[in-house]
Amino acid sequence: MASGTENQMQRQKIIGWISLGGGIAGLMALMMMLFSGGSEEPVHAEGSLPREYIDALRAVSARDYRLMSEELAKLDVEELKALSPEDRKSALEMLLFIGEVDKVNQTDPEFLDRLAETDPWVGELQFEKAVHIGNAKAIAGMWKQTYMTPRRYKIAVEACVKIGDWQNAEEAAKSSGDQTLVNWVQEQKQKQTQQKPAGQNSAPAGSS
Numbered sequence: 001m002a003s004g005t006e007n008q009m010q011r012q013k014i015i016g017w018i019s020l021g022g023g024i025a026g027l028m029a030l031m032m033m034l035f036s037g038g039s040e041e042p043v044h045a046e047g048s049l050p051r052e053y054i055d056a057l058r059a060v061s062a063r064d065y066r067l068m069s070e071e072l073a074k075l076d077v078e079e080l081k082a083l084s085p086e087d088r089k090s091a092l093e094m095l096l097f098i099g100e101v102d103k104v105n106q107t108d109p110e111f112l113d114r115l116a117e118t119d120p121w122v123g124e125l126q127f128e129k130a131v132h133i134g135n136a137k138a139i140a141g142m143w144k145q146t147y148m149t150p151r152r153y154k155i156a157v158e159a160c161v162k163i164g165d166w167q168n169a170e171e172a173a174k175s176s177g178d179q180t181l182v183n184w185v186q187e188q189k190q191k192q193t194q195q196k197p198a199g200q201n202s203a204p205a206g207s208s
């Protein structure tokens with residue numbers, strides 16, 4: 001995740017487009033848990049909801065995206081599919097926010113297309129679309145408005161280097177807190193000054 005000032009900004013960011021507890025079951029379970037003082041016993045509302053999903057909703061309400069990511073990672077695709085349509089939408093929106101696009105597509109292959117029709121302005125959606133089509137210029141221009149993860153930082157840095165935007169590449173690498181990315185940018189910049197042939201940049205090793 002991000003560090004320093006960038007990390008503080010990330011923690012303060014509000015996910016205005018996510019349907020927090022979008023389903024009635026999710027909202028009821030979240031309210032029951034909050035009013036129960038955070039009981040460790042599983043909460044059941046309108047059927048059985050995974051505890052991890054409820055904890056992820058609580059994390060969103062507290063803007064704790066690290067915890068949200070950890071809880072969502074515990075849910076498998078079948079558990080996501082078993083949620084009500086409203087709760088599934090909330091879960092998939094949260095997964096998109098943290099960049100778990102593969103899990104989103106495995107759960108509902110048409111979800112991103114539907115979201116693009118109803119909420120085309122979502123920054124994380126636009127970023128992932130740019131990644132999908134390989135639009136390096138768009139990626140370089142959007143990373144500061146996107147919730148960043150190690151994967152997204154690596155993608156953004158590579159995109160900036162690809163188009164020769166060294167200032168942006170260095171800033172993204174530094175913000176990532178990943179020294180491997182920082183070193184890789186410097187190596188690529190040095191190669192350019194030595195007039196290496198275009199297209200010789202290789203992906204940074206050890207980053208994910």
